[in-house]
Amino acid sequence: MIPVLSFVQEGQIASSTFETLEKGMADICQSAFGVEPAIRWVEVQSGNGFSGAQPSKASLVRMEANRSLTQEERVEIMEKICDFWMENTGCSINEIVAAVSDPLN
């Protein structure tokens, strides 16, 4: 399983969209790593998220790879996450942060 931690701001993403996002994350993980993701959602409550000290609209998706990645591979995965997120949530490119780490342990 690929650990995926996703922070979203309360009310920014329709509840019906979460399933689509999970499916998309599963496709990305299967394509890149050959395994399913273990997704944990953290919804930041209204009034609790700030970006640049202003109320935040940002989503952050953090994925931990199961092997060391080349930078080319990593960038491709991060681009897929950003493109998929924008396509399905309507957010702008400045409202999605993607991070893909090598194995942490």
Place this chain on the structure above:
Amino acid sequence: MPLYLCNMKTGSVPVEAKAKIARDITDIHCKATDAPAEFVHVFFLEEAEAPPLDNNQAYLQGNIRAGRNSAQKDEIIRGMCGSIARHTGLGIADIGMQLMDVPASWVMEGGDVFPEPGEEAAWLEAHAQRLAAEAAK
């Protein structure tokens, strides 16, 4: 990036204090690192699974780009814990904090891989030009 996660016991950080603490965290990070404010994300969580509260009333975990030195990290920790104490009335001993180094190359923001520390100005300029070019298409 950076991403500061402030986990807290329910009710230990008043609602009106959060915007003030977020402002302080942003200012302190930018002063210590010269990073642009728009890169700084601060999320408050209540009794979340992570970062661990342990015996603290509030625990701040900063995920920052690797490459900051000890003096910068000391300034960040001292300043941010002080801000939380000042705005909440908590004692310093009730506040925990940890900084985690994250390679810039592992993060994409605004559709571009994050710049190494010190390369933000060039990155912002190139990023703005790329967005303008895409908008003009």
